[in-house]
Amino acid sequence: MIDETKLFAWLDGELDAAEAAEVEAEVAADPRLVRMAEQHRAFGAGLRGAFNTVAAAPVPDRLAAAVKPTREPVVDFGARLRGRSERGGWMPLPQWAAMAATLVLGIGLGTTLIGERGASPVDIRGGKMIAAAGLDQALDKQLASAGAAGDVRVGLTFRDQAGTICRSFTGERSSGLACRDGGDWQVRGLFAAPEGQSGDYRMAAGADPNLAALIDSTIAGEAFDAGQEKTARDAGWR
Amino acid sequence: MNLPQSFEDELTALLPRLRRFAHSLSRSPADADDLTQMTIERALRARAQWQPGTQLDRWLYKIMRNQWIDTVRSRGRKERFEAPPDEAEALGHDPRDGVEAAIDLKRVMAAMERLPGEQREVLALILIEGFGYREAAELLDLPIGTVSSRLVRGRTALLALVGE
Numbered sequence: 520m521i522d523e524t525k526l527f528a529w530l531d532g533e534l535d536a537a538e539a540a541e542v543e544a545e546v547a548a549d550p551r552l553v554r555m556a557e558q559h560r561a562f563g564a565g566l567r568g569a570f571n572t573v574a575a576a577p578v579p580d581r582l583a584a585a586v587k588p589t590r591e592p593v594v595d596f597g598a599r600l601r602g603r604s605e606r607g608g609w610m611p612l613p614q615w616a617a618m619a620a621t622l623v624l625g626i627g628l629g630t631t632l633i634g635e636r637g638a639s640p641v642d643i644r645g646g647k648m649i650a651a652a653g654l655d656q657a658l659d660k661q662l663a664s665a666g667a668a669g670d671v672r673v674g675l676t677f678r679d680q681a682g683t684i685c686r687s688f689t690g691e692r693s694s695g696l697a698c699r700d701g702g703d704w705q706v707r708g709l710f711a712a713p714e715g716q717s718g719d720y721r722m723a724a725g726a727d728p729n730l731a732a733l734i735d736s737t738i739a740g741e742a743f744d745a746g747q748e749k750t751a752r753d754a755g756w757r
Numbered sequence: 758m759n760l761p762q763s764f765e766d767e768l769t770a771l772l773p774r775l776r777r778f779a780h781s782l783s784r785s786p787a788d789a790d791d792l793t794q795m796t797i798e799r800a801l802r803a804r805a806q807w808q809p810g811t812q813l814d815r816w817l818y819k820i821m822r823n824q825w826i827d828t829v830r831s832r833g834r835k836e837r838f839e840a841p842p843d844e845a846e847a848l849g850h851d852p853r854d855g856v857e858a859a860i861d862l863k864r865v866m867a868a869m870e871r872l873p874g875e876q877r878e879v880l881a882l883i884l885i886e887g888f889g890y891r892e893a894a895e896l897l898d899l900p901i902g903t904v905s906s907r908l909v910r911g912r913t914a915l916l917a918l919v920g921e
Contacts, residue, residue, distance in 0.1 A: 523909045531883065533890050562916050563884050565860035570885045572862055573780045574773040579790060582776070585797040586769050735763040 521545050526552065530559055640690070641706055650697050650704035658686050658697055658704045662752065664745040675734060675742040676751065684756045687734055694727050696734060699756045708733045764804055767813050768797065774886070775817060780862070781881035782825045784870045792828065796821040815896055818886070822878060822897070829874060860919060868918035876911030879904055884912070 521529075521542055528534050529542040546552040640654035650658055657671035674687040674694075685698035685707070695709035710729045743751060751757075775796060779789035799820050800807075807816050869877050882893040883904075890908075894901040 523913065524905055527909055527912060528890070528905065531890070559912070559916065562860075562912075562919070565919075566865060566880075566884055566915075567887075569860045569862040569865045570777050570781055573789075574777040576773075576776075578769075578772045578776065582772055582790060582793055582797065583769065585794050586765050586772070586801070732763075732765070736765065 521552070526556065527559070530556060530563070641709075644703075647700065648706040648709075649700070650706055654688065654690070654697075655704060658688065659756075660752070662745070662748055664748065675738075676748045677734075677738045677742040678740065679737045680739040682739075684751055685734075685737055687730060694730050696730060696737065698737075707737070764807075764813075768800060768817070771814055771817060772797075774814065775821060778818060778821060778881060778886055779825075780866060781869060781885050782821070782874075782877060784866070786866075792821060792825055795824045795828075799824060815892075818882070818896055825878075826874070865915075865919055868915055871918055872911050872914055876907045876914070879907040880911045880915060883908055 525534075525538075525542060526546070529539055529546075534542060546556055640650065640652050642649045642651045649655075654671055657673060661671070661673045663673045663676065670691050672689045674689060676684065676686045679685050679698060683698050683700075685696055686704070687696050688694065693709055693711050695706055697704035697706045699705075708730065710727050772793070776789065776793050779792040779796070780786065783789035783792055796817060800817055803820070807813065869880070872880070878897065879893060882888045882896060883890065888896065890901055890904055894904045897904065
């Protein structure tokens with residue numbers, strides 16, 4: 520006589536072939552066991568069916584939203600651009616430019632992002648935020664392995680899912696991510712340094728949780744090592 | 758080329774399964790979604806502890822199970838997580854005949870709620886989530902024999918309760 524433990528293990532596919540054959544033969548010879556096995560099979564299927572209605576139902580918005588990073592980025596340009604193109608229109612440039620100007624003012628309090636007073640580290644061109652001045656130079660030339668040479672430190676270099684090269688950077692009061700766009704660096708996200716951390720530009724690029732999340736959602740494969748970074752620079756970041 | 762998904766994307770993809778597991782542990786759908794939310798928040802805070810390359814689903818199930826135990830304990834409910842042995846026996850006899858294949862979620866959640874937590878989590882992982890005995894034992898950090906005996910008691914009791 521087989522016990523329930525063995526019968527269930529058989530029903531659950533937990534027995535090896537020899538044991539399973541044994542149980543199967545024993546069950547087949549006993550109508551009471553046949554009935555019990557059928558009952559539990561049907562019950563298991565019913566149970567899974569009942570709970571599968573939960574898995575098949577749409578996930579409530581509040582749960583889907585809970586997965587997003589808790590601190591909203593100051594400006595996630597990628598998301599804004601995606602959002603806008605989904606709606607099929609563009610925000611009029613003046614409003615867009617004003618917003619970016621405010622942002623740059625915000626990060627430049629007292630000192631500019633790059634340290635070249637008067638030179639904005641970003642330009643707005645065609646509704647895109649493009650790295651300029653010292654930021655553009657740092658992204659173009661600076662190798663992460665060389666450490667911070669000016670006020671900008673370049674962190675990770677990697678390709679996004681479209682194969683475009685992206686580089687994260689950290690300035691004195693902000694950090695962000697820029698990706699190659701033609702001959703320019705399009706800034707995809709720029710995040711103000713948390714209170715109390717301004718001035719600590721040696722903070723590793725990517726330490727900001729928002730930047731880390733943006734990198735996470737952008738990167739395809741691994742970040743470049745020093746050799747790959749140098750090769751990519753010498754090839755013009757193509 | 759291997760395109761790795763972000764942590765958030767993988768977590769989002771697992772939400773339907775996490776909700777299902779939460780429903781099998783909780784007494785109501787509202788509690789289940791609260792449990793899911795707590796699990797998400799906890800997982801995001803602890804994401805540095807997850808080792809990429811290991812199974813994210815199991816890591817999340819463990820977090821959910823711990824959150825659930827904490828919640829049940831802090832709620833100070835009368836029923837205890839561990840089953841008194843006699844109650845387990847009392848629940849475990851006389852399964853009725855004729856349990857129809859289509860079982861209503863509300864009814865089965867109410868029946869699950871009447872099982873001791875230690876049996877409920879084993880049933881949830883093995884019968885509903887489809888884990889093997891060994892996987893469930895590892896996830897719950899229990900000997901496989903304990904998992905197997907709780908499965909026998911809980912399964913028989915639940916069949917009787919749903920058949921009522």
